[in-house]
Amino acid sequence: MRERLAFLSAVITSVLVLAMSGLLAVKLQSDAQAGASSGAQNLDREEEARFARGRALFFSEGCAGCHSVGGEGNPRGPLDGVAARRSREQLRDFAFGTGTAAQELPRRIAVAKSVYAELSDADREAILAFLESLH
Amino acid sequence: MIRAALWLALYLGLVLLPPALLVLLEPPRSGGFAWDFAMILGYSALAMFGLQFVLTARFKRATAPFGIDLIYALHRWLAIAALLFVMVHVILLAWRYPAALGSADPLRAPWHMSAGRLALILFAFIVLSSLLRKRLRWAYESWRFWHGLAATAALLLAIVHAEGAGHFLNAAWKQWAWGALAAFWIFAIIHVRLLRPWWVARRPWRIASRERLAGRMWRLRLRPVGHEGLRRFEPGQFAWLSFGQHPIRLAEHPFSIASAPGSEELEFAIKELGDFTSTIGELSPDTHVYVDGPYGAFSLDREPQARGFVFIAGGAGIAPILSMIRAMAARGDLRPAVLFYGNRNLQRTAYRAELAALAEQCRLKVVLLLHEPETDWEGERGYISEGILRRHLPEKHDGWHAFLCGPKPMLALAEKSLRRLGFPLAAIHSEIFDLA
Structure with missing residues (x-):
């Protein structure tokens, strides 16, 4: 029972870490798009x-x-x-x-x-x- | 429950705060979602690895609401999660930005990339070797030594990797904050490996008596040498013992305390199991013993509102239960209790006389359960079951709490039977014995 409790806590924690990391990456994206004007050109x-x-x-x-x-x-x-x-x-x-x-x-x-x-x-x-x- | 949730929130905060600070304040230039996600995941995984040391640092305040057995189980599962995150970090980059990873040849690659690769190999080794230790028949003491060494090296290498790669460390304060965080993890390592062993070493104990109880069970009594000992603990808690050597050598083993709180001597009931415990009979009486404790949340003191108790013990699992019953007797606690104590036969049943005496003192009923009983045995036979519980528990057991300690199959049987009797999950307490 305690094994299951530990497992569940670890899964919940990990999912939250994963989700929050994704959200942070999305946030960085939107920040970048707001103020970016990259003049990248393709290579000849x-x-x-x-x-x-x-x-x-x-x-x-x-x-x-x-x-x-x-x-x-x-x-x-x-x-x-x-x-x-x-x-x-x-x-x-x-x-x-x-x-x-x-x-x-x-x-x-x-x-x-x-x-x-x-x-x-x-x-x-x-x-x-x-x-x-x-x- | 609320305290436990708060500690989990604190853990999440400590994992996510570093990447959140790096990303939200003075946002660095974005590299596209895949790149940013890989980087943030790398930082999160590194923070999780750093906190692994904090989890096993045996900070009493932090482990108290959970019980340290749960913390060790969490340590194991979170290590697997963190390793998966590092692998996602690497695979995302290898898939989308192979050129950024550069050469894998350590002679050609930048040093911080080689440090990262080596850290990943070490982390994978640590996780796999821990999960497979028993199957590989790797001795606990030796495994523990290499586990600590490899983990320390891997964390330092990973810190070097993040520092050297320097992604998102685009401001001086970020580098300072990053350094402070690394220092916190390193302090946790120093606490586990040096400070705590040093503190334990200053308080040695001596074997006051040692006797065979029944079968392969030994009673070990320890007396403090030059200090006041360990008088305050919750009955049912355990301590790590190390014998006859400096505790810095890491050969320590968790054992439940069998005595009640408040006495100078500590009693342990130890069963010979073929490993280190087999040498218990050979210890000389003046062997030094070091005691690191108390730990654990397996105690009736955690359930002050309980109206009665079911104790279910198997073999050496009687130790923490005995501590609780002895404490009840010493306190004059007259709440009703029933003990189910399983053993092979009567001869292998330890503490018979003492349990009979305690039954006189408290409102305690002792039910012995034998699965290979002597021919003239008239008591309960076999293993714990719903039927046996029903025969001996009162009709009304609302508000009773159950404490289970013993081998895993017994715990599973006992839990199932108690649930059938209507015991809610929150009223069934057990402890994960297998910490290594």
């Missing part, structure tokens, strides 16, 4: 092919852990159209946490990006080229 397939290497690096080096492109990766940091908003220099600084971006970015993000200093120049150029294609 030809450009995607041209910058395949940079794209591969984008996903293999962990960029996609925080950013998405064309719906792939972390949807909360979309980079679609980023090249339209940023100059090449800005793209470089924000991508690798250098220059003015080192001060502008939150500390934890700057630290996270500092690992990309270890990439070869060629790899960094490839990533940059990929980012530049994101009009």
Whole structure:
């Protein structure tokens, strides 16, 4: 009997946790829709092919852990159209946490990006080229 | 009931408050429903895992309204739920946002992702090993050691994972609040693993006497060494005992107290069951014993308005019942009571003389039930049944409460029979003995 009571309490608790988590996610959705105007553009397939290497690096080096492109990766940091908003220099600084971006970015993000200093120049150029294609 | 509901609400609050704060105040950028739901579920599951330590920290105030046996059962079921939630968290992401998960190779993946993966593996190990411990014939003491170690490591890794991933931690205060919450869980671990054992270790007991009662049942009397002992408890409660070693070694076992409250010595009735209990006869008289208690909600003191009592005990299950009857005798409580005490035969029936004496002192009727009785036995035979209950209980038993302690099949039979006699569920009390 007490086993059943424990089981029932656990089920009720779990269902409530699940429901409340869902409600919180819905709430976040409605907040986002109220004040969002995402100018995401679709990727040109030809450009995607041209910058395949940079794209591969984008996903293999962990960029996609925080950013998405064309719906792939972390949807909360979309980079679609980023090249339209940023100059090449800005793209470089924000991508690798250098220059003015080192001060502008939150500390934890700057630290996270500092690992990309270890990439070869060629790899960094490839990533940059990929980012530049994101009009 | 109301207090229990309040504690459940508190639990829900502690689980949902972290994700709610992260989402509702300074809302972070949304990543679509699937992403946000996966993240919130991750935070909720992490909070549930953190609270697992609080559930088993044996905070007396928190466990009192439920009985700690229920808390341990909850601990088990909620662990399964939390593991399912973590799996939904991972599966949702793997299905909708595989690129965000990145490489599973720990050499290539960011450290916080590897920490999360390792935590998930450990959590799954903890839950499975606990559910399968008996089938795997894993000794309780060793299992308990690894359970604690793996759980601590898994929680720390999961905290690192959430902190490193940092989703929704988009403000400095959120990181502070998050750190404070993690500190609270870590305090619970320290309380369970260090503070409580340390407190128990400062109050050692010694074996005052030890004798074979009947069959494989032993009577163990403990006397406090250099402290006032444990005089205040509710008759029917139990304590965790550990023998002859520092209690930090984790080899402790729950036993019901058989003596009544108020005396210096504590009495336990312990049955040899083939595990640790088989060594009870070999303990030397000056062995140190550590007592962590009292715990449990199985007591007639919880039902002060009861007009009479049915006690149903099997074998060593007599211990908490005896404590209650002894307390009734000591208090001059003259409410009517009937005890049904089941054993194999008369020779295996412990406390016969004492129960007969108590029957003289109180309005207690003792019914012995033997399922393999001696040839000249004229009393009740077999197992507890509706018929046996009817024969010995008064016609009118409105407002009576029943207390059941014994093996699971006996409990099931007794519950069914009592229900047929019209006992409401709320008037039938038992305890989950199998805590591990």
